[in-house]
Amino acid sequence: xxxxxxxxxxxxxxxxxxxxxxxxxxxxxxxxxxxxxxxxxxxxxxxxxxxxxxxxxxxxxxxxxxxxxxxxxxxxxxxxxxxxxxxxxxxxxxxxxxxxxxxxxxxxxxxxxxxxxxxxxxxxxxxxxxxxxxxxxxxxxxxxxxxxxxxxxxxxxxxxxxxxxxxxxxxxxxxxxxxxxxxxxxxxxxxxxxxxxxxxxxxxxxxxxxxxxxxxxxxxxxxxxxxxxxxxxxxxxxxxxxxxxxxxxxxxxxxxxxxxxxxxxxxxxxxxxxxxxxxxxxxxxxxxxxxxxxxxxxxxxxxxxxxxxxxxxxxxxxxxxxxxxxxxxxxxxxxxxxxxxxxxxxxxxxxxxxxxxxxxxxxxxxxxxxxxxxxxxxxxxxxxxxxxxxxxxxxxxxxxxxxxxxxxxxxxxxxxxxxxxxxxxxxxxxxxxxxxxxxxxxxxxxxxxxxxxxxxxxxxxxxxxxxxxxxxxxxxxxxxxxxxxxxxxxxxxxxxxxxxxxxxxxxxxxxxxxxxxxxxxxxxxxxxxxxxxxxxxxxxxxxxxxxxxxxxxxxxxxxxxxxxxxxxxxxxxxxxxxxxxxxxxxxxxxxxxxxxxxxxxxxxxxxxxxxxxxxxxxxxxxxxxxxxxxxxxxxxxxxxxxxxxxxxxxxxxxxxxxxxxxxxxxxxxxxxxxxxxxxxxxxxxxxxxxxxxxxxxxxxxxxxxxxxxxxxxxxxxxxxxxxxxxxxxxxxxxxxxxxxxxxxxxxxxxxxxxxxxxxxxxxxxxxx
RNA sequence: GCCCAGGUGGCGGAAUUGGUAGACGCGAUAGACUCAAAAUCUAUUGAUGGCAACAUCAUGAGAGUUCGAUUCUCUCCCUGGGCACCA
Numbered sequence: 085x086x087x088x089x090x091x092x093x094x095x096x097x098x099x100x101x102x103x104x105x106x107x108x109x110x111x112x113x114x115x116x117x118x119x120x121x122x123x124x125x126x127x128x129x130x131x132x133x134x135x136x137x138x139x140x141x142x143x144x145x146x147x148x149x150x151x152x153x154x155x156x157x158x159x160x161x162x163x164x165x166x167x168x169x170x171x172x173x174x175x176x177x178x179x180x181x182x183x184x185x186x187x188x189x190x191x192x193x194x195x196x197x198x199x200x201x202x203x204x205x206x207x208x209x210x211x212x213x214x215x216x217x218x219x220x221x222x223x224x225x226x227x228x229x230x231x232x233x234x235x236x237x238x239x240x241x242x243x244x245x246x247x248x249x250x251x252x253x254x255x256x257x258x259x260x261x262x263x264x265x266x267x268x269x270x271x272x273x274x275x276x277x278x279x280x281x282x283x284x285x286x287x288x289x290x291x292x293x294x295x296x297x298x299x300x301x302x303x304x305x306x307x308x309x310x311x312x313x314x315x316x317x318x319x320x321x322x323x324x325x326x327x328x329x330x331x332x333x334x335x336x337x338x339x340x341x342x343x344x345x346x347x348x349x350x351x352x353x354x355x356x357x358x359x360x361x362x363x364x365x366x367x368x369x370x371x372x373x374x375x376x377x378x379x380x381x382x383x384x385x386x387x388x389x390x391x392x393x394x395x396x397x398x399x400x401x402x403x404x405x406x407x408x409x410x411x412x413x414x415x416x417x418x419x420x421x422x423x424x425x426x427x428x429x430x431x432x433x434x435x436x437x438x439x440x441x442x443x444x445x446x447x448x449x450x451x452x453x454x455x456x457x458x459x460x461x462x463x464x465x466x467x468x469x470x471x472x473x474x475x476x477x478x479x480x481x482x483x484x485x486x487x488x489x490x491x492x493x494x495x496x497x498x499x500x501x502x503x504x505x506x507x508x509x510x511x512x513x514x515x516x517x518x519x520x521x522x523x524x525x526x527x528x529x530x531x532x533x534x535x536x537x538x539x540x541x542x543x544x545x546x547x548x549x550x551x552x553x554x555x556x557x558x559x560x561x562x563x564x565x566x567x568x569x570x571x572x573x574x575x576x577x578x579x580x581x582x583x584x585x586x587x588x589x590x591x592x593x594x595x596x597x598x599x600x601x602x603x604x605x606x607x608x609x610x611x612x613x614x615x616x617x618x619x620x621x622x623x624x625x626x627x628x629x630x631x632x633x634x635x636x637x638x639x640x641x642x643x644x645x646x647x648x649x650x651x652x653x654x655x656x657x658x659x660x661x662x663x664x665x666x667x668x669x670x671x672x673x674x675x676x677x678x679x680x681x682x683x684x685x686x687x688x689x690x691x692x693x694x695x696x697x698x699x700x701x702x703x704x705x706x707x708x709x710x711x712x713x714x715x716x717x718x719x720x721x722x723x724x725x726x727x728x729x730x731x732x733x734x735x736x737x738x739x740x741x742x743x744x745x746x747x748x749x750x751x752x753x754x755x756x757x758x759x760x761x762x763x764x765x766x767x768x769x770x771x772x773x774x775x776x777x778x779x780x781x782x783x784x785x786x787x788x789x790x791x792x793x794x795x796x797x798x799x800x801x802x803x804x805x806x807x808x809x810x811x812x813x814x815x816x817x818x819x820x821x822x823x824x825x826x827x828x829x830x831x832x833x834x835x836x837x838x839x840x841x842x843x844x845x846x847x848x849x850x851x852x
Numbered sequence: 853g854c855c856c857a858g859g860u861g862g863c864g865g866a867a868u869u870g871g872u873a874g875a876c877g878c879g880a881u882a883g884a885c886u887c888a889a890a891a892u893c894u895a896u897u898g899a900u901g902g903c904a905a906c907a908u909c910a911u912g913a914g915a916g917u918u919c920g921a922u923u924c925u926c927u928c929c930c931u932g933g934g935c936a937c938c939a
Contacts, residue, residue: 087891304856304933311855311935318939330939343939372937382939391937423938558933632877634864638857639932646864649877655892712866715876796872801920803872841919847871849919 088658090622094760098203106776107208109164111517112532124161125533126153127512127587129556129564130168130215132504133194134175138201139604140612140630140642145555145593147627148636148708150207152553154756155705157208158780164533165208166515168215169195173504174252177435180467187435187467191218201614205623206759208776213518217507218435222514224458225524226506227440229571231451232578234441238284239429241449246428248276253469254431255280278473281430281439281500285570289313289422292569298547300589302637305561312562314423320379321416324356326367329378329419332388336360336415337407339383340396342367345375349399358383359415370395378421427567429503434467434476436501444488444495453489459497475499508564509571512551512586524580531582549583555591565590591708594639596630601641612642624758625651631710631757653714654761656721657754661765663728664744690727690742693720694749695787701753702783710757717754724750744769749781797822798849799831807848815842822848 101107128149131142153165171191180187195216202209215222233239247261248254251271261273285292293313296306318331323342330336337360344352346369355364372391373382386396386403396403430439438459440452452459462483464476477499478484488495510524516533517525535549556565565587572586597603598610605611617626629650634640697720704713727742748769755762755775766775791811795818796803805827809818819840822828832852839851 307856308934314935314938316938328939332939370937372939374938377938385939389939391939421938423935562934632864640864643864643878646878652892653877659892711864712876715866718876794872798872798920801871801918806872839919841871843871843920847920849871851919 088622088655088761090624090654090760091619093764094204094206094623097760097763098206100763100774101208102211104774105212106774107163107165107210108212109166109210110162111529122161123164123533124153124156125164125516125552126156127166127515127551127554129554129560130170130508130511131198132170132173132175133191133198135179135190135194136606136611137194137197138614140614141557141593141596141604143205143614143626144596144630144636145557146202146205146207147630148593148710149553149555150627151631151705151710151756154208154759154776155780157776158752158755158778160779163208164213164515165210166213166215166518167202167207167209167211168213168511168515169198169217170504170508170511171195171216171218172436172502172507174254174433174435177433177467180435186463188218191216204618205614205627208759213515215511215514215518217437217511220458220460221521223437223507225514226437226502226510227452227457227459228454228524229510229575230437230502230506231440231454231457233283233574234449234451236574238287238574240282240284241279242282243277243279244282244428245275246278246280247273248278248473249273253471253473254433255428255473276473280428281498283427283429283570285427285567286422286424288570288573289424290315290420291573292424292566295569295573295585299550299585299587301587302590302592305558305565305590305592308558308561309566312424312566314421316378316421316423318378318419318421319413319416320419321359321383323358323365323383326356326381327379328381328383329421330383332385333412333414333416334409335385335388335407336383336410338385338387338404339365340386340402340404341365341384342381343370343373343384343395344368344381345373346370349395351399360410366401368395368399376425377423378419427570429506430500431503432469432473432475433501434461434464434469436504437461437506438477439498439500439502441498442486442488442495443498444491444493446493447488447490447495450488450490450495456489475501477501505564505567509568510575512554512568513572513575513581527580527582534581534583547584548588550585550588553589553591554587555593557595558592561592592637594635594637596633597639597641599642599644604642610642612644617647621647621651622654622760624760625654628653628714628757632714634711636708636710653718653721654758656725657751657758657761657765660721660724660728660747661751661768664747665768690724690746691784692787692790693723694746695783698749698753698781698783699788702780705756714757717750717757720750751775752778752781793845795845796847797825797828798847799828800851801849804828804831809845811845815844818842818848822850 246255249266319333349370352367354367384392386393440459442450516529575581629647700716751762841849
């Protein structure tokens with residue numbers, strides 16, 4: 085038996101798919117604004133094209149969504165499964181600093197590698213819509229959206245303390261400097277005062293919190309976003325000129341002191357009046373009260389709050405028990421505190437979108453006119469940022485010095501660039517209309533892809549919709565996912581997008597760890613190169629392996645030794661297909677020549693297992709239970725091969741154990757997982773069209789149900805034997821069967837059990 | 853400290869409206885084929901005892917509810933992730 089030659093076959097079908105363009109999504113036509121059939125927009129987080137090439141973690145997410153996309157196509161959907169590059173960012177720039185190579189050239193090289201690797205894996209991306217955030221035609225619109233934010237006052241420059249990383253020489257967003265540590269390099273960050281561009285995401289805090297009710301996200305994602313936004317309902321109360329914030333205003337009669345934010349614990353020497361008790365109480369400063377939370381001041385209720393009590397005991401402040409309870413708003417007014425801060429949006433770096441603002445001494449900050457967009461990144465000699473905290477762009481005086489668009493006087497360009505989160509905040513919109521030069525995407529296409537197949541009828545005010553299914557990493561929950569929701573809502577308010585939320589359904593894959601369960605990293609040297617796996621085992625094997633290795637949403641350790649199991653499965657599928665061919669040749673039968681749908685075929689044991697498997701695969705894919713799906717298909721192949729061994733294949737008179745029709749149905753449900761081998765076998769068995777263009781098989785409910793079933797017989801709750809019964813057999817009959825069983829008789833003392841519990845079609849428990 | 857997700861063989865993991873724990877895969881052991889190896893196939897593979905039939909124990913620990921608990925309740929331990937003098 086010739087082994088499966090994955091190299092030859094994979095190349096062949098890659099070419100064929102590319103030639104036939106079968107994965108290109110159809111936009112609504114100009115005339116009707118409609119495309120026949122239902123649409124489906126599936127999305128993965130577009131990769132950052134790093135110099136290391138594709139990571140096995142990318143493959144996990146991409147393969148999962150590829151399986152779903154391929155299944156949807158076979159179910160008759162017009163599927164959009166796009167790909168692009170989130171190519172601005174620090175690693176490329178650092179590489180440029182080290183080697184002097186232009187970031188654009190490095191990016192080109194890296195995207196070429198990624199593209200080759202992704203194509204090798206057989207993903208059904210619509211490559212005609214490929215986008216790149218560093219392409220001026222793309223970032224023109226990133227800048228354009230920024231200008232809209234600026235015009236609405238949501239982008240502003242403010243002097244503020246920022247998280248400064250002394251190693252990267254860059255200001256970081258709060259989200260990137262959690263715990264005072266730089267997200268990128270792990271260095272301790274410093275607080276530096278600097279004028280920064282900020283985006284007023286806090287203006288959307290309440291809606292970002294509330295609208296989580298509109299979307300289908302995993303609970304852990306929603307919880308994490310809610311915690312990050314940190315909405316807290318309370319009351320602000322004036323103690324003379326000091327306004328305090330509390331979530332427990334009913335305890336105000338117990339307040340015996342006030343604490344305002346400070347560096348060290350100390351009495352300020354002043355007293356204020358408690359509006360409830362009318363008593364004079366002391367004002368303290370303390371570290372444990374933070375300026376940025378609430379109003380930066382609290383009332384101390386030592387009788388009710390453990391931390392206040394500790395403070396009171398330490399400084400001998402009075403503690404009253406048994407005080408009167410107040411109503412919620414008796415002494416103050418409702419005040420909602422959000423933990424979320426505005427988004428620090430500028431970076432002192434080269435490799436990012438220039439911020440399209442011109443600073444004029446007379447006119448102030450003036451937006452670059454839209455007709456002058458994009459503001460292109462100029463060529464620069466050195467990519468190194470300076471210690472003074474200025475972007476390398478600041479050194480190009482020819483570029484920096486310009487005319488004020490308003491007064492035509494001397495003016496300077498903004499030299500800070502945008503963070504890498506900018507381009508990714510709206511990229512899913514661009515995919516719907518990637519070549520549009522007049523707008524970031526046409527409303528017609530946005531409506532079609534975001535609202536659904538009946539969309540053209542609906543008004544843009546409709547709130548429902550978004551990308552149908554978006555899979556990505558948990559690490560983006562409080563970054564990209566939150567940022568893009570904010571941008572989307574802003575565009576929604578401008579009536580530029582048709583939905584209130586960007587993504588209808590979000591799922592998250594678990595991380596792939598290195599062997600032994602440690603994180604994969606270059607320094608540990610445990611990074612797996614997908615190219616080598618594809619070369620040795622083939623793309624189908626790698627896809628199957630990554631889907632089989634564990635539950636999709638949980639992290640799992642890589643194990644090269646285990647890949648062979650997935651390869652063996654592929655080989656088995658290949659062997660079975662080749663046995664059909666052999667029999668075809670020796671028997672002279674033409675394929676497909678076996679009468680399908682005959683009684684014998686329908687009732688064979690393989691048909692039963694097949695129909696059960698179709699059902700399981702169809703349902704489990706929707707829940708992303710890929711591991712159990714593959715397990716079921718493995719069992720089916722083992723059974724099919726056994727049936728073939730018995731030599732009953734192609735003789736209809738003898739009652740078919742495995743018909744070629746059944747085998748083809750199996751190929752169809754395997755196709756989304758292993759597109760190459762199934763395409764090849766499909767063609768070999770006489771099909772003229774591509775397997776991807778065939779219809780997803782349906783299961784026969786009658787064949788899924790068993791007539792005879794085996795149930796466990798327990799004595800005192802312990803399984804002692806099992807009996808075969810008819811499905812839904814009468815309880816009395818089952819009891820009779822169980823009580824006449826040899827093993828059961830052994831346990832019965834006098835033949836009269838105390839009690840019998842029968843759970844229909846499942847178990848019978850006898851208490852002797 | 854708080855919130856979320858977990859803890860099952862040598863390993864990755866199946867199984868939950870409470871109903872045969874360990875599916876499927878890896879690894880391991882033995883055998884078939886082969887000059888040999890690889891590949892493939894077959895059998896065995898949670899632990900203990902037994903030639904065997906079989907029995908006992910076993911899903912982080914301990915208790916509870918139940919005819920019956922990996923699944924439900926309580927207490928505790930551990931791992932991963934998130935938040936944190938948060939008023």
